[in-house]
Amino acid sequence: MIRALATSASAVLAWNVARLALQLAWVLLLARALGPDGYGTFSGLAGLGLALGGFAALGMGLRLYEHVARDHAVLDSHWALVRRGLAWSAPVLLVLYLLCAFGMLIDAAAVVIVSIGVAEILLAPLCTQVAFAYASVGRMGESAAAPVALSVARVAAAGCLLVLPSMGLAGYAILHVFTTLVAVWWIWRLAHRRLGLSRHSRRVNAAELKSGLGFASIWASGLALTSLDKTAVMYAGGGAVAGEYTAGYRLASVAALPVEALTVVVMPRLFRAGAGKPLSMRHTLLLVAGVLTYGGVAGWLVSLAAPVVPLLLGEGFAGLVPLVAMLGWWVPAYCLRMLSGNMLLGYGRKRVRICVELSGLAVMAILVLWWVPGSDLSGALRALLVAEWWMACLSLVMVTLLPFTRHARSGSA
Template sequence: MEVGIFKGLLGRLGVGRLGRNALLSTIGLAIRAVVQAGYLLVLSHWMGASGYGLFAGSVAAATLISPLSGWGIAVVLTQRVARTPSESKGAWAEAILQVLTTGTALVCLLMLGVSLVLPGHIDYPSMGLLALSELVALPLAQVATGLCIALDRGAAGAVCMCLVPVSRLLCVVAGLLLGVEGTPTHVARLHFGGSVIGALVAYGVIVSISGLPSWRRRLPMRATLRDGSRYAVGNLVSTSYLEVDKVLLLQMLGATVAGTYTAAFRVMSVFVLPVSALIGAALPRLFAQHGSPAGSRTLIIVTLSGLGYAVMAALLAVLVSPWMPRVFGASFEESSHYLLLLAPWTVLYALHQAAATGLTAFDRQMSRVCIEALGFVLIIVLNLLLDSRMGAAGAAWSLLATEVFMAGCCWWFLRKANLSPPRPVQG
């Protein structure tokens, strides 16, 4: 009843489906942002800069390959259900099976390679729990969020996107209140427990909306793996570049430096969440409008709105930067400097993500993959060259330079393909 009243009110205000879902996603991400900020605050005080740096760097190692979990099934599901909502049950079954299969394989791969590549990680059992959290549990909740949005259930999608972070925070707070020692090993167990609980509740939300998954109506996995290949590789290079610098800092400069920089970046990530919400809500609409002038108009609206959010986020970062050591503890004093360096990233991120999403929706995914693969290589090279000379500031400058490169290339490819929105007629 309340949802219907909400839709009616927004309709009278001239807000359509895209705006409504973007608003609901923004509300969900705002709640998630508060929760993630609370999670960061609890962990930073409980573990200190060094302990948090070791934990965060180990999580980042799993996050690096997490876009491969599901092998692009989230985008395939969104594309399929946005065009044919009646296929949601079969698509949901496909997603569950594909995430479980590919996620488990990635966990095994990570555990085999971690001793060779990442000598600075936490103990193996804890690393395994973190891998399961980031490669199986969280992707299942993310797929549930995408399915809700594709079904025009923005409120349910907002709930699903918050479930894993909320569950993680509750588990960590419970451990703290029970007197558990704040070591990376103990925190990893609590992190895993919260991830599993959140994923199970997200499954229940989808069942309440769409019913049980239909295993008979799902497509063969070879077909969904084939369709998702370009999105899997694209997701890997489009998101992992944001995590690889934390892993490199942990290995090159130690846990304390990695912890102070990661805290600043996580704060910036919270500030930029409305941009992610807007772009995520727009993707189903852009898929449906592929090949029509409306798609270009939607893209320009999304871009301008995203830039508006990004400018406000950058100003907010400047304002709160002096408060970093007061909020997170004296050991995070350097985080204030890193937050100032990262403030322009929000605008560059919005430009990059809007253009990259346009390439995906307008059937230019391979162009996006090539651009972001080059960006992934670029940020690694820049970190290797700058971090040893400039410390964590080198990671910040590397990120900014990489975003400039990717945003410029994505927009250039859009214009080359005559996909950029037309300029307004004067007069």
């Protein structure tokens, strides 16, 4: 098992390196071109869109992942449900996003708000569903490659903004939605050809809808944790604080790249474990210990990166420099939470994972509203740190208390 995981993880890691390198370039270009205030406003709106976009397809993509990982023959049937779920959910979610964004009285032009909503709710979820389809049949490299095309398109849009800074945030928002459309169209057509996917949809029955919404809640709660925090910081501290917070978060998250690759690769095995083929206690402990060790080392390296922040982002982000060490403590918690959360998902403990993540989101929101108005960026990073460690510890406790840990002691991985 370990050798197979390493081989598959290498391919996923290579594509994830490309994706995160592109995302890093996107952050750097956009932050330099827009400055803390413009970048923070964009990130806050995009965070809201990403959180709501997590419900696109009504969870049918993750449901497809679980069922097809166990039996590849049912791919076409479940893909038809994905298409129907997207058609019904995305327009409704876009309307909800617009109501929330305009209701928050955000200081941004209407074209910015609408463009970001279309890109993150109507278009980007299509790429996510394609990645699920590839991964469900074991094509992990292609699953990891799908988001790379989207990242290339967005870097191109940010590059245009850097060359023509007079476009401003409104001009970039239009480029953002256009390049997203082009990339998603290409990804969608290529996946249908390579996987032989049906172009038809079918009605979703009540049982399928209930199951899908359970998965949607998991996916959306995970996206909310990595998205709505930017919206909350923007609301409590303004665009400039949100810009520095988001830039620091994005830079630190690069350190978690190998753990993200590992969790992607191990998910089919965890789904099979939940279907009666549990991991052994030894392999479970090795995964947890390895992730914690890596997270600790990566976090220490992040804490040493303070001097390069102004060089990468510009002097407008200098306020982040004395606080980078806090992000170093965040990295191991984030890594542990990713692994533990996916273990809960694989073993069918969806409600437990949702409760853990919603509790973390609540902690984050409360602390942001409490600490940010008085201490700006420092308060935002302290809120992030407390919320992440709370979720990491709670999810690990939930994993150790599950019955499968006892049954798996003599099991084979």
